[in-house]
Amino acid sequence: MTEIWHGLTKAIELIISLDPEVMEIAGMSLRISGTSCLLASLICLPLGSLIYSHHFRGKRGLINIIQTLFSMPTVLVGLLVFVLFSRAGPLGFFGILLTPTAMVIGQMILITPLLLGLTISALSGVSKEIVDTATSLGASGFQTVWLVLREARYAVLAAVTMGFGRAISEVGCAMMVGGNIRGFTRVITTAISMETSKGDFELAMALGIILLFLALIINIVLNRLQQR
Amino acid sequence: MMKPLSSIIEVVDLSHSYGERKVLQDLNLGIGKGEVFALIGPTGAGKTTLLRIVDLLEVPGAGEIYFDGKCVPRSGKQRLEIRRRMSFIHQKPQVFNLSVYDNVACGLRWRGEGKNGIAEKVDHILEMVGLEGYKNRNARTLSGGEAQRVALARSLVLEPEVLLLDEPTANLDPISTAKIEQLISYVARQHNTTIIMATHDMSQGQQLADRIGVLLDGRLVQIGNVTDIFRSPQNEEVAHFVGMENIIEGVISASNEGIVMVNIGGNALQAVSNYPVGKEVYACIRPEDITLALSRTQSSARNSFQAKVTRVTTLGPLSRVEINCGFRLVALVTKISTEELNLQVGREVYATFKATGVHVMEKGIRQ
Numbered sequence: 001m002t003e004i005w006h007g008l009t010k011a012i013e014l015i016i017s018l019d020p021e022v023m024e025i026a027g028m029s030l031r032i033s034g035t036s037c038l039l040a041s042l043i044c045l046p047l048g049s050l051i052y053s054h055h056f057r058g059k060r061g062l063i064n065i066i067q068t069l070f071s072m073p074t075v076l077v078g079l080l081v082f083v084l085f086s087r088a089g090p091l092g093f094f095g096i097l098l099t100p101t102a103m104v105i106g107q108m109i110l111i112t113p114l115l116l117g118l119t120i121s122a123l124s125g126v127s128k129e130i131v132d133t134a135t136s137l138g139a140s141g142f143q144t145v146w147l148v149l150r151e152a153r154y155a156v157l158a159a160v161t162m163g164f165g166r167a168i169s170e171v172g173c174a175m176m177v178g179g180n181i182r183g184f185t186r187v188i189t190t191a192i193s194m195e196t197s198k199g200d201f202e203l204a205m206a207l208g209i210i211l212l213f214l215a216l217i218i219n220i221v222l223n224r225l226q227q228r
Numbered sequence: 229m230m231k232p233l234s235s236i237i238e239v240v241d242l243s244h245s246y247g248e249r250k251v252l253q254d255l256n257l258g259i260g261k262g263e264v265f266a267l268i269g270p271t272g273a274g275k276t277t278l279l280r281i282v283d284l285l286e287v288p289g290a291g292e293i294y295f296d297g298k299c300v301p302r303s304g305k306q307r308l309e310i311r312r313r314m315s316f317i318h319q320k321p322q323v324f325n326l327s328v329y330d331n332v333a334c335g336l337r338w339r340g341e342g343k344n345g346i347a348e349k350v351d352h353i354l355e356m357v358g359l360e361g362y363k364n365r366n367a368r369t370l371s372g373g374e375a376q377r378v379a380l381a382r383s384l385v386l387e388p389e390v391l392l393l394d395e396p397t398a399n400l401d402p403i404s405t406a407k408i409e410q411l412i413s414y415v416a417r418q419h420n421t422t423i424i425m426a427t428h429d430m431s432q433g434q435q436l437a438d439r440i441g442v443l444l445d446g447r448l449v450q451i452g453n454v455t456d457i458f459r460s461p462q463n464e465e466v467a468h469f470v471g472m473e474n475i476i477e478g479v480i481s482a483s484n485e486g487i488v489m490v491n492i493g494g495n496a497l498q499a500v501s502n503y504p505v506g507k508e509v510y511a512c513i514r515p516e517d518i519t520l521a522l523s524r525t526q527s528s529a530r531n532s533f534q535a536k537v538t539r540v541t542t543l544g545p546l547s548r549v550e551i552n553c554g555f556r557l558v559a560l561v562t563k564i565s566t567e568e569l570n571l572q573v574g575r576e577v578y579a580t581f582k583a584t585g586v587h588v589m590e591k592g593i594r595q
Contacts, residue, residue: 133322133379139334
């Protein structure tokens with residue numbers, strides 16, 4: 001119990017004093033996960049809309065696969081990215097292993113199924129009558145999908161929030177493809193992992209609390225957006 | 229079948245099924261430019277499906293739709309272009325989760341209209357439907373009647389050539405209903421908009437429409453002007469549906485120069501008809517066409533029967549009086565008359581109606 005208490009006081013201390021190293025780690029976490037979430041959203045929202053609005057054979061099966069991949073282990077993604085981008089791997093010539101770019105790619109792969117699946121289900125939640133009404137009012141296929149996306153905006157925003165949450169909280173992939181290099185690829189989760197193995201439970205706890213604090217701020221911002 | 233000279237919409241040999249269930253069968257219908265056409269029929273008759281097909285939301289199983297003289301293709305971009313000349317107000321108004329303004333503006337935006345033009349049109353139409361103060365309200369927070377008016381404004385602002393309405397006043401209170409009906413007839417008159425409306429409310433059809441089509445079990449059983457449908461229903465089903473309460477079985481016993489005697493279990497009734505003697509028929513009399521009196525009065529009406537009142541029920545300002553004059557008849561009289569004549573069960577009365585008030589139709593026609 002004392003670790004938790006000390007962790008809490010230390011976290012407050014670190015936050016108030018704007019400890020440069022902690023700030024840098026937190027900033028890196030935000031930057032990497034924010035980028036991966038943004039890029040994944042840019043891919044998944046249109047792609048999800050496309051899957052939602054088209055009827056084709058195997059659609060149900062595709063959605064099943066997407067949903068299965070929600071529970072893809074982070075280390076498996078880490079492994080995949082590692083094998084692809086390692087010096088001997090097929091994409092090794094990019095030379096991006098152990099850089100933030102590789103981490104962004106890993107997190108994108110990780111949250112893409114989640115964003116895609118939740119986007120499709122958010123859009124499917126919009127009633128067929130809304131779609132018919134839009135069509136009747138002369139919306140083209142694209143205009144209808146855009147309207148449906150706006151109708152489902154809260155659920156879509158929730159999907160994005162969940163994607164971001166999964167990205168910023170994962171450690172397996174970040175550790176494997178980023179390497180936890182100080183001042184370069186060290187993020188909050190990899191730092192917690194390292195501090196714990198070093199036995200500095202207080203700092204680890206403080207970093208964990210900072211991570212939750214960041215999540216809280218992001219949720220508040222998104223909630224504000226939803227209420228508009 | 230009578231076709232208006234310049235049809236804006238023509239439905240030719242249209243059939244449609246949902247799975248095994250045949251929803252529409254061999255429909256042929258022409259709607260003239262500027263016409264107000266009411267599609268009446270009970271729930272489940274196929275009215276909504278027909279409107280959906282006309283609005284090109286669905287592709288018919290068989291048959292063609294012609295819009296403004298051109299055959300509508302079964303797929304492709306042209307359908308959107310044609311659909312943009314129409315507007316369909318669905319039965320349950322679906323407002324988008326946007327402000328009232330954005331709801332009304334969306335159709336214009338989709339047509340690529342400029343911002344200033346949109347603002348002007350939207351303001352004007354909101355004023356017309358009496359929602360000018362609601363511009364910035366989220367449309368989801370409106371009442372049913374208000375939402376229906378948003379739906380109407382959203383369609384009217386597009387100035388469609390054809391306006392399709394599916395039960396526009398179902399589930400609305402009488403005041404909202406009156407407002408919507410007013411708007412519909414205003415649009416029909418002012419903008420010469422062609423209107424096709426589905427309704428199960430006969431009086432609404434009667435009040436607003438130039439012509440009426442009766443849709444029963446997916447078949448257009450009768451198309452005609454309001455008087456035709458209500459005075460001369462083509463068969464028993466239509467007669468029942470349009471509220472012809474007195475449908476009496478009989479046989480033609482004499483015929484002379486367009487006037488026939490219909491024998492109803494020993495009673496003879498005179499009617500205008502050309503059916504030959506021996507023909508089995510139905511005699512239909514609208515309840516409001518029957519006059520009740522306490523004594524046999526001299527009048528030009530050809531039919532007068534002595535009867536006994538068997539039941540009296542009140543319907544607002546009117547009384548529905550059931551009488552027995554050898555056969556059962558229902559008469560509709562004002563409540564004041566009921567009181568003055570002291571019409572109550574057992575009272576002897578004379579029921580009088582004109583030969584022209586009796587519509588005779590062949591028994592057993594089913595189309």
